[in-house]
Amino acid sequence: MDTRTYPNRLGPWGWIGGGRWGFERYLYALHRLTGLGLLAYFLLHIFVTSARVFGPESWARSMARVTGPLFTWGEYLVFAAFAFHAVNGIRLALVELGFAVGRPIEPVYPYATSVGRQRPLALAMLVIAGVIAIWGGYNFLLAD
Amino acid sequence: MRDRTLWTWHLFAGVVILVFLGLHMTIMHLDGTVRVFNPAPGEPIGWDNVAARMQSWFFAVTYVVLLGAALYHGLYGFRNILLELNPGAGLRRLVNVGLSLAGLALFVFGAWVALAAPGAFARMGG
Numbered sequence: 025m026d027t028r029t030y031p032n033r034l035g036p037w038g039w040i041g042g043g044r045w046g047f048e049r050y051l052y053a054l055h056r057l058t059g060l061g062l063l064a065y066f067l068l069h070i071f072v073t074s075a076r077v078f079g080p081e082s083w084a085r086s087m088a089r090v091t092g093p094l095f096t097w098g099e100y101l102v103f104a105a106f107a108f109h110a111v112n113g114i115r116l117a118l119v120e121l122g123f124a125v126g127r128p129i130e131p132v133y134p135y136a137t138s139v140g141r142q143r144p145l146a147l148a149m150l151v152i153a154g155v156i157a158i159w160g161g162y163n164f165l166l167a168d
Numbered sequence: 169m170r171d172r173t174l175w176t177w178h179l180f181a182g183v184v185i186l187v188f189l190g191l192h193m194t195i196m197h198l199d200g201t202v203r204v205f206n207p208a209p210g211e212p213i214g215w216d217n218v219a220a221r222m223q224s225w226f227f228a229v230t231y232v233v234l235l236g237a238a239l240y241h242g243l244y245g246f247r248n249i250l251l252e253l254n255p256g257a258g259l260r261r262l263v264n265v266g267l268s269l270a271g272l273a274l275f276v277f278g279a280w281v282a283l284a285a286p287g288a289f290a291r292m293g294g
């Protein structure tokens with residue numbers, strides 16, 4: 025593995041600290057946090073749902089272990105995390121591939137950053153993720 | 169393999185997940201407003217609906233694709249978070265090998281479940 029490394033002076037704080045990078049940096053931290061949450065849920069999900077190959081009784085026993093208000097709320101959190109992670113992931117991919125960051129310009133004082141160009145995309149992403157999360161919440165309420 | 173290649177696969181896996189997990193979430197959690205692939209009345213996790221999807225090779229195959237993409241995307245992301253702490257070469261190797269083996273084992277188990285499901289349902293007399 026030919027990974028080039030740089031000194032990480034921040035340690036674990038570097039995982040969440042946005043510092044002067046601002047709003048988008050915290051969205052990135054939230055992207056990782058939701059990603060880790062989704063990964064943890066997914067690993068359990070593989071085992072819980074494997075009960076289906078052993079028949080309806082096994083499936084019913086497996087589902088009985090994950091019912092109740094706590095699991096319902098937890099499942100909604102997973103849905104909301106998915107909504108954020110998916111839409112923010114599209115934003116991150118677009119920005120990484122050079123879309124929505126504006127054209128390169130000469131570094132002439134007063135210097136301009138591309139953050140201002142990216143901000144509308146971040147706000148639109150938050151609105152879309154919020155709409156999907158509310159849509160999912162409505163369905164969870166219908167199910168109850 | 170170069171990290172750039174692994175990162176490209178990470179992005180590609182994200183697109184695959186977006187499509188198939190989007191479909192999965194729609195089936196399982198938006199059923200109150202968008203009712204797809206739930207032919208029986210009741211909840212998407214009700215046995216009749218689970219059994220209906222179990223019989224479908226479309227679901228068996230797409231579950232395997234989703235499983236592989238999600239494991240790769242998730243574990244590679246987790247690896248990057250861990251490696252940001254700049255561990256030594258030994259620990260780095262442990263993270264790389266440990267997560268690769270864990271991912272492979274989970275993929276084998278999950279793929280077996282997904283591919284065995286249609287046959288298992290037939291044996292149940294479905």
